């Protein structure tokens with residue numbers, strides 16, 4: 118069209134962890150389309166349908182583009198000034214009358230993809246004097262971090278499989294063909310896995326479901342939440358048959374006797390009732406793993422969200438160590454951030470564990486956050502520190518934490534509920550204010566949280582490719598605005614505020630300035646011109662990103678491990694105690710089946726269900742084994758009733774032998790009733806987390822993880838459909 122300015126701008130996707138390169142076509146300030154970036158050195162022209170569908174989120178007529186204030190049962194638009202002024206006044210009053218701990222903040226998964234959001238939020242909570250920070254981590258990954266704390270003395274050291282060099286990849290409870298990798302950043306991960314097999318190696322997937330990844334490679338079906346027993350039995354066979362790498366063990370670990378004793382008590386013949394895996398399969402797998410030229414053991418949410426998620430994550434790494442595959446080419450390796458973040462986190466005490474305890478339940482903090490499952494009780498349990506104000510950013514906890522019904526009821530007891538989001542959803546429909554956030558295309562970024570998880574060391578900086586639509590603002594700006602109005606100053610990340618004061622007349626501290634500082638002073642930085650290295654300027658010149666090395670460096674274990682003796686600890690008392698608890702739990706015959714979750718290629722947790730192209734022809738179902746369906750009177754395509762000790766939902770049944778007998782698989786993030794998203798709200802489905810419990814007794818002990826995998830359930834026809 119005449120006079121129309123069309124431009125192509127390079128950026129990267131921030132929906133999930135490969136962070137694939139994208140090219141945005143922008144016409145007169147509006148996004149026209151997104152396409153994969155063929156010049157991105159790692160994703161090389163790949164992007165999945167979700168990344169491309171971000172165009173629909175960006176241009177969604179349902180997006181909130183002005184601040185909204187509650188009036189009765191609905192919202193009215195207000196100016197930023199009015200919204201921030203009122204929020205600031207109310208927050209100031211709450212802080213004065215009830216103190217810092219009465220203020221809580223929940224931030225959802227997309228928050229982890231925005232360095233500025235996470236950074237400013239930390240500063241805000243510190244300035245408010247509140248320990249009550251909650252994240253999606255307790256429904257996702259905190260058990261992995263705690264396992265790292267116990268093994269390596271640092272929560273932030275998470276090994277990644279050396280995909281490009283490994284000969285044997287053992288995957289437990291992960292489906293990278295659909296998730297595209299989690300706690301690992303490896304664009305085109307499908308190609309990586311295929312290449313392992315092509316070069317004569319193996320990929321073995323342990324999962325209760327014949328997932329897309331299991332189907333493409335080798336599958337070992339396991340009972341839901343049977344991973345701890347299986348991993349102990351693999352270790353049992355390795356030790357019993359003398360297959361361990363004694364040289365690596367004598368170099369790298371302490372506490373081997375404790376691990377040996379735990380494994381000795383779990384021969385595969387005795388655990389097969391728990392795992393559903395025949396002893397001969399376990400023995401063969403252990404031998405193959407131990408004798409492979411190189412091997413990496415990797416697990417994710419399926420492994421993290423059971424009753425013993427920390428123990429399972431610990432045992433995954435224990436297998437890497439015992440087979441001599443930790444910190445060696447082709448094994449499980451430790452990436453490092455060019456910002457030197459791990460060292461900064463350790464030095465400034467940001468990677469804390471159990472530094473504080475939650476008021477309800479006494480759970481340890483993990484990276485300064487408490488279990489999100491406790492939020493409802495933190496709002497309703499009387500006493501000092503009861504939550505009276507809650508901020509929610511980039512999240513929909515009513516849909517994502519256990520017992521969303523309890524949280525919905527609790528939210529109405531708050532004096533102030535403020536949400537920063539793209540949409541009106543199931544949580545913020547109850548808010549006093551909904552403040553419009555920018556999309557990731559409307560902000561600059563660098564993948565700070567993922568830098569050490571790239572299997573090929575990599576860094577990329579992107580400018581915003583669009584100016585914010587409507588009146589949307591970046592989260593950090595909104596947090597800054599609220600803090601100023603509430604008198605929480607200086608609140609920029611605490612220690613850096615001091616720096617700002619020392620430097621005096623320097624321009625205001627902004628996230629991007631801090632980012633540049635961290636880059637330039639980091640291990641690969643240019644030290645302000647003293648050497649060739651990274652700076653924002655240098656990254657701006659290379660918009661498709663920079664590969665920093667061909668492979669992750671190995672032989673770094675002594676730098677990575679923070680325990681005083683620099684050895685991996687294999688017998689922490691927390692783990693010994695959890696193994697002792699393993700057999701405490703007995704099955705209730707009233708709930709004979711087990712619930713698991715699953716990832717879908719066209720969903721991303723709870724927030725992409727308003728994209729027409731992603732939702733076409735889809736519905737939310739419960740995948741049930743045909744034999745279980747026959748036994749419980751459930752028919753294909755017909756509604757079935759799934760009940761747990763904590764709640765009941767109804768969904769159409771999808772009969773498939775991809776799930777093992779006794780397993781029902783239901784994806785999370787569905788069942789929207791928020792009223793703000795036309796497609797999502799009409800998509801139907803159920804909130805599967807209504808089947809899970811927020812009772813502190815039911816949370817995983819060491820990390821406070823929600824128990825979302827292996828939940829005992831009962832199955833039957835939907836009400837009114839009794840056979």
Ligand code: SF4
Nearest residue numbers: 130133136137165168
């Ligand atoms: S795989 Fe993840 S990062 Fe890549 S395009 Fe899809 S959603 Fe985006």
